[in-house]
Amino acid sequence: MRSHLLNGLTAEHYRRSVTEGVERVAAKLATTDRPFTGVTVDALSPRIDAIDLDRPLGDTAAVLDELEDVYLRDAVYFHHPRYLAHLNCPVVIPAVLGEAVLSAVNSSLDTWDQSAGGTLIERRLVDWTAARIGLGPAADGVFTSGGTQSNLQALLLAREEAKSDSLAELRILTSEVSHFSVQKSAKLLGLGPDAVVAIPVDHDKRMQTVALAHELERCTKDGLVPMAVVATAGSTDFGSIDPLPEIAELCARHGVWLHVDAAYGCGLLASLRYRDRIDGIERADSVTVDYHKSFFQPVSSSAVLVRDAATLRHATYHAEYLNPRRMVQERIPNQVDKSLQTTRRFDALKLWLTLRTMGADGIGQLFDEVCDLAREGWKLLAADPRYDVVVEPSLSTLVFRYIPAAVTAPAEIDRANLHARKALFASGDAVVAGTKVAGRQYLKFTLLNPETTTADIAAVLDLIAGHAEQYLGVSLDRAS
Template identity: 40%
Template sequence: MVNTTEKSPVSLYDSFFLHQGEESVQHFRNQVELVINTISDAFQDSDRPFKGRTAQEIQQQLHDVLNVPEDPQSLHEVLREIEEPVIRNSLHVSNERSMAHLHCPPVLPGVLAELIIGALNQSMDSWDQSPSATYVEKEITRYWTQLVSFPEGADGVFTSGGTQSNYMGMLLARDAFCLSEWNHSVQIKGLPKHFHKLRVLCSEEAHFSVKKSVSQIGLGEQAVIPISVDEGHRMDPMEVRHVVERLEQEGLLPYVIVATCGTTDYGSIDPLDELAEFCKEKGIWLHVDAAYGAGLLLSQEHCHKLASLERADSVTLDFHKWMFQPISCGMFLVKERKHMRLFAHHADYLNPLEDEDDGILNLVNKSVQTTRRFDALKVLLTLKVMGTRLLGQMVDRTMEVAQFAASELNKRPAFYVENSSPELSTVVFQYQSEGSCPAGELNRKIQQMLFHKGETIIAKTSVRGETFLKFTILNPRTSEQDVSVVIDEIEATAKQIIGGTYH
């Protein structure tokens, strides 16, 4: 317990803030060292990605920790309390055999940048709250517009991730359509008379945030038209053309097509060039969800798979997926800067119009958020400390291991691989048995049993109504040997279940 009875209010407050005093700086160093030691011990003491405890066991362990005291406790005491129930019960995504979701191991420059971000606590809404950070974000955004090969007039903003970026794409495309077609400002007047006719087309494999976003912007889920996919789980451009023509005949208004560059399950890339050509012909906004596939922008071997990305009107990028950043860190890009004005609202106390006359950049004008974190610093630090060549090699390495995984699974007769030639770094497969246990039920049990053993973490998904298993390989430290061991574990677990020794 921290003794506060003999301290004046000022000196007591001093000990909880980082400020210019020498005593404060030393206190900060000591506390950071305590945290580093606690995290390091947790990593060194475990060679598994998860402890394997059940939800009930974890909740029970957390019970006493979550009691909130009236008086301060020492950081050392609190860290000791949370070390087992919180830190050691967390999923260790940096483990080589954690290969379940689009949930990457963060690189150290990004982790260290988080400390700087927290200590500086810049608010990215107005320039006078983030004087240097504003221009760091501006230039890092410009860097990515150039990497996408957008023209000079492009723009963008950091977001919390793919869901927010996709939301911004749907919102911006809607408002731009209403302005160009009906000279109607949704910002000022609300939804136009014929808003119920607006339609959004996307792959049936598109991220759920597309439908979620369209429902949130007032069009309803019924406005989303799913397009069938080919055997490679890519959107069929001929089907897109047929559907658009049918919608037009019905008097409906398809205003945006969403192409996915890296679907969540299969890593599939929709045919960007054909879709872009069709959108140009029809005057339809093309939004590309490259939250996953954006990692290919740095790839030396596979960047060609993003050909025609520059033809999109807007793009979603995520840095906390395949670019190894701590959550959260995403970006929304738009080809024409003028469209970002559709997000702008002015407040006298924050971003008055006079600021624009004076050339002051307030990033709140480009965002659906007000207060935002200085996430651009994570990307800057990572790019500078690691360089783009090494980051690209890391992306390529994960694809190499994913291709090995698909090949190895194909060699084993008990497995069926849904995407035997993975386009990115995910592999979807099923263990199939001639036994009495249905394949879907068997694979669900396999995933659950492995999770609670904690030695390897894989995902499950649904394919044609049946449970399949999935590798998502985002860790460049994951080796072919790791994959082989995990496949062996899956086989052994399946046989154990079939044999009736696991319930």
């Protein structure tokens, strides 16, 4: 069994095995003609359940043959131009190379004596991102597993910085379309069920600053403590960006921590043409970024940044076996001092190799392309009498609803849209997302693939309409 341990004696075995795996994936990518096969849970589960994990195959080729049957054949492929569903981007090759390197070396980014150069690379990328945001010379941060963890850590820091002796008094103010992780974080932080206050949004799904100002004043009047305002730079459903300068001004006036959730909108930090859409982000106390959403990185690659490095002390604990206090005086850089995680992958390497190969402008050009695509898609939807589109895109998301000419019952239209999404997924021809707007069922394109074209969008709209019309035809036949 030692022949399977990766070391100097097995380097050739490692090379052959990984090469064989890469060749299988490359062949699959080259021949995949749709984003999904349409396989069902009931069809796939028995194949996986039948595998006896206590009887290994022993041979790499046999294992990869089996993997083809239980995973590669039926995976959902984000690289396909008609995958239009969630915030999953196709990935760039330098980042995939980084994934291979970091997995093999297997550095753990909690302490210097487990990572050395990895620690310094992550710190350099944190500094680079903070500079792109404009947080100032005292900024710092750490890589995380994703936006949910980043938001949790930012709100932990905000809670500890808040001047209150009672958790029951604390309030988090955020827009009604912000990410669900804000509510989840409040619960994990021990706050009460009323802790998160939803601020109404305008027609463009942006936080209403008048309503925010009113709520901040109400908190003061009622003896409550607004521990944080969470502004969104790229909402999950709409890609909407809150008015960051006005929100920052209100937070400064009331002495409230401003957190900007830019998990999606962080791609604008590299944009060549649309960076001004997140002006005001430089005034934040903390910022969430997800490189694996809009920097074309594999999951996971994310970070939380803070304006004042000193606030990260609220996540610091010292263990004698790992990061004793003396190491601080010895200026040994242990990233665990800043992180909610202990053992942590060297995910920063993927972004490092991407920047060193493509440059920030290369990333920005790709993100600008999907923003441009969303604008063209919006024009298609706005001109198509079959569809109602909710808002003009600020980033690369389109939310819309099929409206049949012969049906007026909202509930029946809801069912037609829901059926169309499910039928499209089952066909494997395309994958789209869904959401609700004002209680009604809508569909969603999340456009993160520069290879997607307006022709792809038009074709998928026709497929959606066809599935919806088929459902309504069957429904009307049954009714008659």
